[in-house]
Amino acid sequence: MRPTVHDIADHAGVSLATVDRVLNRRPGVRAATRARVEAAIETLGYVRDVAAANLAKGRVYPFTFILPSSDNSFMHGLHDELRHAMARSASERTNIRIVEVPAFEPTALIATLAEARDTQPAGIALVAVEDEGVRAAIDAIAAEGIPVVTLVSDLPGSRRAHYAGVDNIAAGRTAGGLIGRFLRGRAGKIGVLAGSMLVRDHRERLDGFSAVLTADYPGLAILPVREGRDDPEVARAAVAGLMAEHPGLLGIYSLGAGNRGLIAALKARPDIRPVVIAHELTAFTRAALSEGLIDAVLNQDAGHEIRSAIRVLKAKADGVPVIAAQERIRIDIFLKDNLP
Amino acid sequence: MRPTVHDIADHAGVSLATVDRVLNRRPGVRAATRARVEAAIETLGYVRDVAAANLAKGRVYPFTFILPSSDNSFMHGLHDELRHAMARSASERTNIRIVEVPAFEPTALIATLAEARDTQPAGIALVAVEDEGVRAAIDAIAAEGIPVVTLVSDLPGSRRAHYAGVDNIAAGRTAGGLIGRFLRGRAGKIGVLAGSMLVRDHRERLDGFSAVLTADYPGLAILPVREGRDDPEVARAAVAGLMAEHPGLLGIYSLGAGNRGLIAALKARPDIRPVVIAHELTAFTRAALSEGLIDAVLNQDAGHEIRSAIRVLKAKADGVPVIAAQERIRIDIFLKDNLP
DNA sequence: AAAAATCTGATTTACGTACATCAAAATTTC
DNA sequence: GAAATTTTGATGTACGTAAATCAGATTTTT
Incomplete structure (x- = not known):
């Protein structure tokens, strides 16, 4: 049976009240006595029963x-x-x-x-x-x-x-690794859609993504980041522009929110089918995954x-x-x- | 404040003892009284404080x-x-x-x-x-x-x-989806290394894997399953044989254990570099991932x-x-x- | 050495529930 | 309607801890 405060009191040769004072850092215990109690706690391996303590409190x-x-x-x-x-x-x-x-x-x-x-x-x-x-x-x-x-x-x-929360650098690296392998051997341009570069998690995702692509997939060139401000309409326009300017676009990494806009833009240009990786599994990204518009979704629960x-x-x-x-x-x- | 047994007793107009009898299915309560107590529990939304109950018990x-x-x-x-x-x-x-x-x-x-x-x-x-x-x-x-x-x-x-445990069919499907995408556009043979087909999780992984490959990647043909019995040496021999018989092997899915043997076989034939997906992150699979011998590892924590x-x-x-x-x-x- | 300050012990109540006992009340049986 | 039976109430103890009070002991200060 695990030891209780009573056992501590007995073992240290002090009263319950003193043990309580030590345990709850209440004043009025001499250093020497406190040490004795703490030694008893140590040797008996006492751990406070949190459930009982919470009940009492x-x-x-x-x-x-x-x-x-x-x-x-x-x-x-x-x-x-x-x-x-x-x-x-x-x-x-x-x-x-x-x-x-x-x-x-x-x-x-x-x-x-x-x-x-x-x-x-x-x-x-x-x-x-x-x-x-x-x-x-x-x-x-x-x-x-x-x-x-x-x-x-x-x-x-x-x-x-x-x-x-998740390790966002690892998330970005994962996206990079996936997009690199999905495009194995091909060379071309990759677009990145972020919410805002002022947010740390988005910055970290981009850092991880860029690091992997630069190191392992030199054929894939990352285009300047477009900011969608996590707003579906802004994101749609950004992606539409991206596709218009780069008809040979090989891939898109959407590392923020507003994926509704991304999906709309993709649907508007069925002639271009980049590999797409997005974040967060929502009703929208889920449907796009099923339809094959998005290739992979990274999700935090x-x-x-x-x-x-x-x-x-x-x-x-x-x-x-x-x-x-x-x-x-x-x-x-x-x-x-x-x-x- | 959440209701206690006392509140139930008051509300039902019975004593604590009766509430206790109802709560703990003890005999000696008339049906009508029991119903009153249960109604009180319902309307007050009483839930037993498990911590206190466990303490008491x-x-x-x-x-x-x-x-x-x-x-x-x-x-x-x-x-x-x-x-x-x-x-x-x-x-x-x-x-x-x-x-x-x-x-x-x-x-x-x-x-x-x-x-x-x-x-x-x-x-x-x-x-x-x-x-x-x-x-x-x-x-x-x-x-x-x-x-x-x-x-x-x-x-x-x-x-x-x-x-x-994990959804092993989904695990197999994931492996199929990854290997299919990693080999996008290519056609050829895929080997499967299992522990034993007598084990349900291995069978399910294979089912999921086969389903995806058959449906979405008809160019990839699954070779007859080799059994490694989750034993490194048996697995090594199985994979070595696979590679000897199929020099053009495009991919391997190792859905069981014994990956030490798989890795040894891969190292022995640097001329063949199939896409490899394995299960369980161990010291061995981890090293192989870093070295690029294995492309992806599916892991259950x-x-x-x-x-x-x-x-x-x-x-x-x-x-x-x-x-x-x-x-x-x-x-x-x-x-x-x-x-x- | 006396007074003051500090430390310690003993004891009690409480938290919400479980469980046991005994007496009292209600109900059923004959 | 009395006896037997069943149901209910009242009460107490316990679980392990928290927190408070007050008396008594010890130490420190003067």
Whole structure:
């Protein structure tokens, strides 16, 4: 049977109250006594029963999730999954508050972070935007002992406790490897459609993609990046222009959102059939995959990201280690042959 | 605040003891009273606090895992992950017992299942072998109310509560789609190396692979399947023979284990460079991917499978629903460009 | 050495549920 | 309508921890 606080008290020759003081970092224990208790904890291999502790504390975890109010399928999916998680709140002892902020606006995000901090939640998750002010705001929150988790888009160099999202450089490299192999031996031009180069995940995807193509497929030349601003219509125009200017286009890598526009543009020019790789499995990309308009879709599972973020926030709030392998968010690769 | 048993008692106008009798199916409650209590549970939306219940019960989950004693990297990995899970037993209230059985031997598996059943665990997980006797043994255990989960290899038609493993048909289809695209436009022969066609997951992979190639890549002809028995040396000989007989071989799909042998055979014939797709990311396949000997590896994450099996067994033992999306085991696709 | 400050122990209540016991009430049986 | 039976209530203990209180012991300060 695993040891309890009583065993610790006996073994250390102190009272339950003292053990409690040590365990919960309450004041009023001499250093020597504290050491004795900690030694007992060590030798008996005591681990706090988190379930019992939470029961006793009547603990709930008030979490704040800050999400961009973008109007694309992926963000809608993220919102949906978060709502599902909120529906499970009762049994998971969480109390999740969603705050929406305009996308890609550091100022708004900084203000929202400050607000969130004032409510003193047990943890904060946010889709980060690369900005010094945002970094500082995260650091300030972390300094107060409130764990911060970045979601979907990371902010390295900040004191966020964890990043719940995919490795975007690896995603870009994967796209490069696939497009290179799909076009084995051929030489020509490859177009890239991004949302905005101001967003870190898009930049990283492009970096990974370019690195692989440059190193391994010198015959494939990457054209200047077109920005679709994650907007279907802007994306459509961008791709249409791309195809008009380069009738011999061999491939397209769409690394952002707004794939509805990409698909529309492809349908408008049935005479050009480039190899196409896109991100995020939505109703639109799924249909395009089935029809053969898109060759592969790289996907990040919003549900996994949300659940992972919550698990990690809980663990950090409890000061408990996380299972790293379990929290690695993976990149799903879908062909028309393995659609779920 | 979520309702407790006290709220139910008040609302139904009965005592705590009666609520308890209803909740835990204890006898001594008139049908009319039981209905009142159940109505109160329904309208208040009461859900049992599993953590508190387990604490009160002092519940531990004795689980039995039956694994084949195969000597290949994947099974070693599975064992490792299970040992990791056992290390977490204290905090997860599990008590996991591992039983090894000879691989692919229905008789041994049936006997082991009977033994396991006698110890009356809270759940059983096993790597299934396709056999009527095994199916009957599983059904008998399920009939006793002990949840059974199949791991890695399923046994449809049995009364197992869940399958913790990948969709092997989809895996085969993915391999087919990749090999087809990697060889776009070319016509020739494709070799298949399996462990044994007596194993369900291998058969399913082959089915998926064949279906895609037949439908979409008629230029690619699948040669008769060679069996490597998941043994490196047998596999090496099989592939060497394949390459000797078909110098123009365009591709190889290795859908089982023993990839060490496959790699050795490839190295021995640098004059033939087929497109190669294999299963399971191990030290060997990883190195071969980096060197370009293998083009893609389809992987199932043993850690996820183990953790998922445990989560599901717990949920089934508690009669609690599982989050289906969370328990879907995904197929990772690795190119040399996205090795973790 | 006395006073003040600090540390420690003993004890109690609580969290939400499980489970057991005994008495009281309601119902059924004869 | 009394006895037998079934149903229900009241109550207490337990699980492992948290948190609070108050008394007593020890240490530090003056």
